[in-house]
């Protein structure tokens with residue numbers, strides 16, 4: 001028997017394209033008023049191929065929108081002090097509004113110490129602990145890219161968050177934890193699961209919205225969600241030649257009311273939100289009275 005599904009496929013590209021289109025329309029006017037374009041500096045240490053691809057994609061998208069990019073590639077053996085000195089220079093550079101330090105950094109580098117060096121107002125990835133604290137208190141000016149992208153998708157497809165029971169699987173500082181905070185700020189009733197949680201299937205079955213950000217291919221199966229639930233899959237896992245999410249998309253599709261695909265769901269949102277943050281940081285820098 002062929003199963004048919006009426007589930008909404010929550011594609012990220014139309015949402016990302018809408019946001020990017022708005023930025024593209026706004027940037028020329030903002031740049032002419034400021035007398036310079038927004039500027040994004042990318043710092044890449046070492047030759048990790050995936051990181052090289054990510055940085056290239058981010059810079060390409062920025063340039064398409066009219067954002068100037070400043071590319072800094074450092075050898076894998078770069079000492080901590082040299083990397084911190086570069087960040088100090090970028091912090092002081094008036095043409096740079098956003099600084100992204102591509103992770104992971106090589107072993108000899110103390111990542112947290114580097115991320116703390118980025119000026120708060122140029123921290124477009126929102127990795128600085130002080131910005132994380134402001135986010136937790138709902139006082140942040142910039143929102144972390146992937147988590148903010150998930151909220152944008154839910155809002156675009158008019159999936160209500162307020163009052164919903166949301167189960168977040170994963171509590172990383174980049175995705176799970178900040179996303180749980182953003183959802184809480186949207187008045188969701190939050191449960192956060194992690195590797196020590198007992199009986200995740202039973203917890204997930206209570207949820208109106210299940211969000212997976214674990215890095216475990218097809219972990220969330222159809223028996224783990226209730227009929228009509230919404231599923232957001234942040235995971236990206238390589239299985240052979242294929243990219244798959246943390247959720248078993250094909251098995252879930254007939255059961256859920258809406259689901260993000262992988263690829264093409266949350267993925268396109270991360271770069272779009274980085275662009276949103278860069279332009280926001282630029283406006284903060286050039287026209288603070290209009291933002292604060």
Ligand code: NAP
Pocket residue numbers: 146169170171172173174175176193194195196197200213214215216234235236237266267268270
């Ligand atoms: P991470 O730092 O490795 O964190 C994984 C989280 O999942 C941890 O909190 C971990 O729990 C939890 N976890 C792992 N195995 C589990 C299990 N068997 N049961 C319950 N919880 C488990 O990963 P991340 O950076 O958050 O990334 C998660 C996934 O999202 C990855 O696939 C990554 O590639 C993807 N991602 C996608 C985007 C995008 O743009 N779409 C952006 C960022 C990340 P503990 O805390 O207890 O260890």
